[in-house]
Amino acid sequence: VYGGYTKNRVGSLAQLKKAGELDFSYPDESALCKAVYVNNEVKAYSIICTHKGCPTIYNKQKAMFECPCHFTKYDAKNNGQMVIGQATGALPRVLLEISGDDIFAIGVDGLIFGRINNTV
Numbered sequence: 001v002y003g004g005y006t007k008n009r010v011g012s013l014a015q016l017k018k019a020g021e022l023d024f025s026y027p028d029e030s031a032l033c034k035a036v037y038v039n040n041e042v043k044a045y046s047i048i049c050t051h052k053g054c055p056t057i058y059n060k061q062k063a064m065f066e067c068p069c070h071f072t073k074y075d076a077k078n079n080g081q082m083v084i085g086q087a088t089g090a091l092p093r094v095l096l097e098i099s100g101d102d103i104f105a106i107g108v109d110g111l112i113f114g115r116i117n118n119t120v
């Protein structure tokens with residue numbers, strides 16, 4: 001666990017594999033995140049667009065997080081990298097720990113839009 005972050009259970013691995021996506025909040029209630037199961041891997045991101053803070057929408061078929069505000073797209077398979085659009089950075093990646101069927105969030109790599117520190 002990294003500075004200031006708590007270890008929070010976000011859900012079940014079996015359920016994520018079945019549904020392909022899982023919504024949660026981390027590191028606090030107002031920080032919307034989503035875990036996805038893609039290419040046999042679990043990844044998780046802040047869904048808040050790094051351009052101006054709109055919540056992105058996950059396109060499961062394309063494994064892309066798509067922003068409805070100015071159409072930025074982020075690749076869920078490739079660490080949330082921006083593929084096209086107005087933003088300048090990738091989606092912040094939620095660091096995970098998987099233990100049996102439990103998925104835990106343990107930190108965030110990258111600054112969530114609108115914050116000066118993710119955990120304040």
Ligand code: FES
Nearest residue numbers: 049051052067070
């Ligand atoms: Fe997402 Fe502008 S807020 S592209």
